[in-house]
Amino acid sequence: MMGHQQVEQAALFYEFSLERHVPANHFLRSIDRFVELGELRRELSAFYSTIGRPSIAPELMIRMLLVGYCFGIRSERRLCEEVHLNLAYRWFCRLGLDGDVPDHSTFSKNRHGRFRESDLLRRLFETILRRCINEGLVGxxxxxxxxxxxxxxxxxxxxxxxxxxxxxxxxxxxxxxxxxxxxxxxxxxxxxxxxxxxxxxxxxxxxxxxxxxxxxxxxxxxxxxxxxxxxxxxxxxxxxxxxxxxxxxxxxxxxxxxxxxxxxxxxxxxSAYGSAEMLSWLVDEQGIEPHVTVFDKSARKDGTFSREDFNYDQTKDVYICPGGKTLTTTGTRVNDGDTLLYRASKADCSACALRARCCPSTPARKVPRSIHEHARDMARQIARSWQGRTSRRLRKKxxxxxxxxxxxxxxxxxxxxxxxxAHDEFLLAATAQNLRKLAKLIPMPQPKPA
Structure with a gap:
């Protein structure tokens, strides 16, 4: 027999707790451990007046924005609706059952005003990053x-x-x-x-x-x-x-x-970061090993010798061509002062048996070399090692x-x-990704037995 739903008179009193309603393994409980906004409130206090009607708490707006970016809720209007209806979102935002959800226009006003003037979202990102460092997740x-x-x-x-x-x-x-x-x-x-x-x-x-x-x-x-x-x-x-x-x-x-x-x-x-200038900045100014693919267009497609077919002698500062002849430089820099030209003599090139494969249309061969070539050579050497192969796999992260x-x-x-x-959205999204990583890698503390 088909049953009937009982229609009961509404109770006069209810006993309900958001704290008990949100499951212990809920994602928001995992990230709530790492959201500490007390310091941000103190930094933001200088941008609020000391008189007048109290504003909407900035902690509430920050927590709502974190909910939106962690769960892919792109619209702030829809975010307000979701926080109003979802009990777990209310718990995370500290709203309780009766708390009022701010209007979506409040986010726009604060974003174009106090949040940007104080660079609040950058501070929020750095707060979460500092927690990642303290938890030992940053080597x-x-x-x-x-x-x-x-x-x-x-x-x-x-x-x-x-x-x-x-x-x-x-x-x-x-x-x-x-x-x-x-x-x-x-x-x-x-x-x-x-x-x-x-x-x-x-x-x-x-x-x-x-x-x-x-x-x-x-x-x-x-x-x-x-x-x-x-x-x-x-x-x-x-x-x-x-x-x-x-x-x-x-x-x-x-x-x-x-x-x-x-x-x-x-x-x-x-290779986007493999220019000679960038590699030199890493090696010479920062002391960082460049596990970077070298950006190099020196290879020729017409069958003639490329620059890699010429051996560079660092002690003598000369190139040796495939025919065994020497290419020297006068030290004059070209291409905005970033390149040296190494030239062979016309006499050597005219009598060379490899001329057709080296410089068929010019009197003598010349080879350009960047003043930052030492950094490029270091990056090439790393790329050929097992460390370079490991780095190419790790950078996919x-x-x-x-x-x-x-x-x-x-x-x-x-x-x-x-x-x-773009600055605001990218910072909030990166903050959400770090929070999700914290929640995944740092397990929730186990409740103590009664």
Whole structure:
């Protein structure tokens, strides 16, 4: 017989506890152990007035933002609805059953005001990172660096030609931020090349076709991670070009050393960081082993000898060609002072039996050599060793974090516009990823038996 649901009169009193309702193994319980916001509140107090009506507690907004980024809730309007309905979210945000959830517009007002003025999100990221260091999850010996493109909140069909520039009547917060970073080497000053298209909605976003499909407007998120447990030790937004990504790597290494006294012995990276200047900076200025793929285009495709076919004698500072002749340099630097040219004599090349394979169209062969070639040679030597092979495998941990960022945290497209918006989203996402890593690697304490 089909049963019937009993319709009972509502009870006058209920006994309900959020603390007992949230399971002991819930993810939010795992990360709640590491969210300590007392110091952040003290730093933020200078940005609030001492009189007037009390504001919404900044701890509440920070905890709500952490919920949103940990669970991939991209909309702040939807986040407010979820926190209102979900009991576990209420417990984590310290709202209880009757606490009021702030309006979604509150986040925008604080983000454009106090949060950015105080650099609160950077402080939040560093607070969680410091906890990772204290828990022994950061070895500090080997770092890996990489960048990934994140689509901007800009319609590719509404772009205007870069040579024409923005219309004079255009004005918005994103445009003001774009004008403010024109001299920043990570954005406007990263290259003199005018982009093909500019988005009026977000001019700082770079038009790029790096993925091989349709071009789109994007920013780059740059990660510096410790390879032991893939903890993100720094994050930096830049425009989506290689020069800016290299600059971001330098900034992150220097900032990590200054803020946390972390000096890695080696840096892992792909060929984007394998320029001669970058490798020299790592070796000569930072004392870091470059476990980086060398960016080298010296190989020839016409069948003639490439630079690697010439042996360099460091003691005599000369090259020896395949025919046994010597190439010397006058010491004059070319290409903005970064390159020396080593030349063979015309007499040697004219009488050489290998001329057709060496310099068939020129009177004598010349070989360029960077003034930073010693650092490139060091990187090549490391790449051929077993340590280099291990490093190429370990640096994939950065790519795994980017995959997690886009597929799990849903940050494959930005919701905020402008460089500041990218800065806020990337910092919050990196903070959420470190919190998830803490929850995974540090087990919950076992309850004591009665």
């Amino acid at each position: 500090g010996e080997g770092f890996a660096v990489d960048a990934s493109l994140i689509r901007a909140d800009a319609n590719r069909q509404n772009g205007v030609e870069g040579e024409k520039g923005l219309p004079p009547e255009a004005a918005s917060r994103a445009i003001n931020e774009y004008l403010g970073v024109l001299d920043d080497a990570a954005f406007g000053a990263a290259t003199e090349i005018v982009p093909k298209f500019i988005s009026p909605a977000d001019p700082a976003a770079r038009w790029t076709g790096a993925h091989g499909g349709q071009a789109f407007f994007a920013y780059s998120t740059n990660y510096l991670i410790d390879v032991e447990h893939a903890i993100i030790v720094d994050v930096e937004p830049t425009t989506a070009i290689r020069q800016a990504e290299v600059l971001a790597a330098k900034r992150m290494i220097e900032r990590t050393a200054k803020s946390f006294a972390l000096h890695p012995s080696k840096l892992l990276g792909d 950065v790519e795994m974090l980017f995959a997690h960022l886009k597929r799990i945290l849903k940050l494959d497209r930005l919701r905020l516009r402008g460089p500041n918006g």
